Amino acid sequence: xxxxxxxxxxxxxxxxxxxxxxxxxxxxxxxxxxxxxxxxxxxxxxxxxxxxxxxxxxxxxxxxxxxxxxxxxxxxxxxxxxxxxxxxxxxxxxxxxxxxxxxxxxxxxxxxxxxxxxxxxxxxxxxxxxxxxxxxxxxxxxxxxxxxxxxxxxxxxxxxxxxxxxxxxxxxxxxxxxxxxxxxxxxxxxxxxxxxxxxxxxxxxxxxxxxxxxxxxxxxxxxxxxxxxxxxxxxxxxxxxxxx
Amino acid sequence: xxxxxxxxxxxxxxxxxxxxxxxxxxxxxxxxxxxxxxxxxxxxxxxxxxxxxxxxxxxxxxxxxxxxxxxxxxxxxxxxxxxxxxxxxxxxxxxxxxxxxxxxxxxxxxxxxxxxxxxxxxxxxxxxxxxxxxxxxxxxxxxxxxxxxxxxxxxxxxxxxxxxxxxxxxxxxxxxxxxxxxxxxxxxxxxxxxxxxxxxxxxxxxxxxxxxxxxxxxxxxxxxxxxxxxxxxxxxxxxxxxxxxxxxxxxxxxxxxxxxxxxxxxxxxxxxxxxxxxxxxxxxxxxxxxxxxxxxxxxxxxxxxxxxxxxxxxxxxxxxxxxxxxxxxxxxxxxxxxxxxxxxxxxxxxxxxxxxxxxxxxxxxxxxxxxxxxxx
Numbered sequence: 001x002x003x004x005x006x007x008x009x010x011x012x013x014x015x016x017x018x019x020x021x022x023x024x025x026x027x028x029x030x031x032x033x034x035x036x037x038x039x040x041x042x043x044x045x046x047x048x049x050x051x052x053x054x055x056x057x058x059x060x061x062x063x064x065x066x067x068x069x070x071x072x073x074x075x076x077x078x079x080x081x082x083x084x085x086x087x088x089x090x091x092x093x094x095x096x097x098x099x100x101x102x103x104x105x106x107x108x109x110x111x112x113x114x115x116x117x118x119x120x121x122x123x124x125x126x127x128x129x130x131x132x133x134x135x136x137x138x139x140x141x142x143x144x145x146x147x148x149x150x151x152x153x154x155x156x157x158x159x160x161x162x163x164x165x166x167x168x169x170x171x172x173x174x175x176x177x178x179x180x181x182x183x184x185x186x187x188x189x190x191x192x193x194x195x196x197x198x199x200x201x202x203x204x205x206x207x208x209x210x211x212x213x214x215x216x217x218x219x220x221x222x223x224x225x226x227x228x229x230x231x232x233x234x235x236x237x238x239x240x241x242x243x244x
Numbered sequence: 245x246x247x248x249x250x251x252x253x254x255x256x257x258x259x260x261x262x263x264x265x266x267x268x269x270x271x272x273x274x275x276x277x278x279x280x281x282x283x284x285x286x287x288x289x290x291x292x293x294x295x296x297x298x299x300x301x302x303x304x305x306x307x308x309x310x311x312x313x314x315x316x317x318x319x320x321x322x323x324x325x326x327x328x329x330x331x332x333x334x335x336x337x338x339x340x341x342x343x344x345x346x347x348x349x350x351x352x353x354x355x356x357x358x359x360x361x362x363x364x365x366x367x368x369x370x371x372x373x374x375x376x377x378x379x380x381x382x383x384x385x386x387x388x389x390x391x392x393x394x395x396x397x398x399x400x401x402x403x404x405x406x407x408x409x410x411x412x413x414x415x416x417x418x419x420x421x422x423x424x425x426x427x428x429x430x431x432x433x434x435x436x437x438x439x440x441x442x443x444x445x446x447x448x449x450x451x452x453x454x455x456x457x458x459x460x461x462x463x464x465x466x467x468x469x470x471x472x473x474x475x476x477x478x479x480x481x482x483x484x485x486x487x488x489x490x491x492x493x494x495x496x497x498x499x500x501x502x503x504x505x506x507x508x509x510x511x512x513x514x515x516x517x518x519x520x521x522x523x524x525x526x527x528x529x530x531x532x533x534x535x536x537x538x539x540x541x542x543x544x545x546x547x548x549x550x551x552x553x554x555x556x557x558x559x560x561x562x563x564x565x566x567x568x569x570x571x572x573x574x575x576x577x578x579x580x581x582x583x584x585x586x587x588x589x590x591x592x593x594x595x596x597x598x599x600x601x602x603x604x605x606x607x608x609x610x611x612x613x614x615x616x617x618x619x620x
Contacts, residue, residue, distance in 0.1 A: 060535050061615040081539060084614075088537025099532040099617050103255035108248055115245045116538045144255070160536075 007071060007168050007200040008034040008057055014065035015052050015223075026052045028223040029066065036167070039191055039201040041211060044220035050204040051172055053220065057202060058170040059087050071167055088117055092166030092199070094190070096173040098157040100145040106132060106156045107141035113160045124163075131159035134196075135189055151182035158190055168200040175207045187213045245542065249549035256522075260554075263518040267558020267594050268565060270511025274590035275566035275582060277504035282586065283579030285496070288421035289486035291337065291355065292479055295364040297451035298460045300482045301332075301467060301474050308489040309482070310353055310422055312337040312448025315474065320450050322470045328458040329467070333358040334447035336431055338439045339424070343403040344394040352393075352404065352427045353420060356434025356447075363451045366428045372398050372413025377429050381437075382412040388576045389425035390414065407437040417576035421490050512597045519554060519601035523547060527609065528617065535614035543609055551602035555595040562594070563587055 015027040026049045034040050034057075042050045055061035056068055059075050062083075068075050071090055078086060100109045110128035115121055132141050135155040137148075145153050154174060161169050174190065175183030187210045194201040203214070211217055212231045219227050254260060286293070291309050292300060301323060303313040323332045336356035343349045357364040359378045366374045370387040377384055383404070390396050402409045404427060418426055427438070435442055454463050460478040468476040477485065491497035530543050538546075566587075570580040 055615045060617075061613075084534065084537050084539050086537070087535070088539075091537070093535060095532070095535075095617055099528065099535075101252055101529055101532075103252040104248060108251060112245075112248050112533075113536050115248060116533065116536065116542050121247055 012066035041214040048220040049223040092161035092169040094171040266514035268562035271562025278586040279580040279582040281500040283581035289483040298454040299452035301450040314446040335449040356431040359430040370416035376412035384428040387414040516601040523605035555598035
């Protein structure tokens with residue numbers, strides 16, 4: 001049992017990829033706790049295990065060892081189908097490359113995520129329209145991803161991530177494909193929406209320009225969480241590193 | 245979910261066009277080849293199917309109506325007394341030869357029926373009246389065969405078996421499986437004038453009309469007991485036998501069947517390949533659905549909807565093209581008998597292939613790790 005205000009509690013999480021001599025440990029006993037409503041960024045160099053940890057916390061990947069509790073649920077106890085249902089009910093995702101259906105309109109991309117839960121299409125569309133309005137795309141709902149800017153696509157992905165009213169939203173490098181201005185705009189939007197919807201936000205990022213949006217920043221190296229910092233601290237450190 | 249799957253399918257115009265082309269091609273092929281085979285082979289039993297007789301009685305092993313053998317006409321009395329027989333008439337079908345004005349000749353099949361009842365006479369006329377065969381030297385030939393018979397017209401005179409024959413009417417689409425024209429006339433005239441080497445009191449078949457309410461199969465069995473040395477068949481059975489004769493002895497069934505099968509394989513391969521590629525190209529989209537929490541069943545519905553959408557649209561297009569081509573090229577010489585069951589078979593086959601083509605990549609999608617979407 002975890003504290004009721006904790007959205008995520010992970011202890012000693014291990015994950016390896018490959019087999020035999022090619023076996024590579026990616027996570028080596030990572031542990032963390034994330035409170036409900038918190039905005040947490042996972043940062044670290046390439047290969048430090050950020051995305052793998054996000055996948056495990058997001059119940060997309062199962063750990064080889066350790067314990068992960070998400071919303072009081074020990075995820076290792078869930079079978080794949082139950083895990084999928086859990087993701088659908090409680091979790092939302094924003095992917096680095098958006099992963100939108102290129103042949104569906106922005107509106108239908110968002111509505112599709114809702115119909116997967118069994119919501120009737122007209123209701124799903126109404127929900128999608130409301131969310132597209134919130135992300136500033138009320139007039140572009142009929143456009144397909146190919147007809148939208150990258151910033152527009154990311155906004156659609158945000159709307160899709162929130163359409164099922166998730167308790168936790170996971171975002172993997174949400175600003176990696178965007179320029180500075182768009183990156184800031186998307187992060188402002190994301191943090192505003194997660195606060196408005198009471199959603200916990202977990203972000204993996206390399207982008208030091210957006211660290212100010214976090215409540216807390218968790219630093220990973222070699223598959224371990226090495227420290228937690230506040231945004232100001234991290235920004236200062238990033239500046240010092242770039243000067244050095 | 246179903247609607248969105250179909251919308252996603254329709255929006256990808258290039259892939260949609262390729263897969264619809266494949267499905268429609270396969271459907272057209274089955275319908276045209278099948279319809280053509282059926283239309284051609286049904287010509288083998290035209291006289292039986294449309295001759296108005298309920299039961300056909302002929303010499304043993306007479307399994308082709310166009311190649312009759314001789315039976316004594318007096319045996320008909322034994323048939324007429326069988327309970328359930330309303331009428332039994334002698335009928336003659338025999339090869340002969342028409343000599344044309346330019347000196348050439350054309351083998352013909354002379355069909356002679358009783359002038360009183362005209363049972364077995366021509367049933368569809370392009371010009372004139374079928375009863376005109378009762379006129380002196382009167383014969384009916386088909387309008388499609390007129391060219392073979394020196395472009396003859398109503399009122400023209402031909403020479404059949406060295407005897408005068410006057411064209412008193414043109415039939416409409418009564419063209420047999422063999423290339424020889426049918427020449428309809430009366431039994432006596434056929435026997436005495438137009439067929440060589442036939443003893444006057446012989447004929448080829450006895451045509452039987454059953455009393456209303458009589459079961460033809462049961463009546464055929466009763467007649468068979470009276471004339472055990474002859475073959476007795478109800479219309480349906482004899483019709484099927486005549487078709488089987490040409491199907492099995494000429495190899496037309498095999499050649500058409502093989503051509504249809506090979507063409508179908510090509511069409512279905514196009515369908516299968518296109519759909520398979522279209523699903524595998526979208527693996528990342530399906531992985532995204534799985535990452536978002538879609539159950540395998542949900543992803544399966546998405547794939548299934550698109551496969552059925554392709555099959556349905558392609559089949560509708562294929563059936564429409566088949567109808568249009570059939571309407572354009574159908575003729576008595578090469579009839580396309582487009583039946584509902586050939587249409588249904590073509591749709592079933594292509595739908596089955598579409599489902600299979602979608603199911604194979606779906607197996608891969610089921611095993612797909614949703615984490616792949618986060619690995620870039």
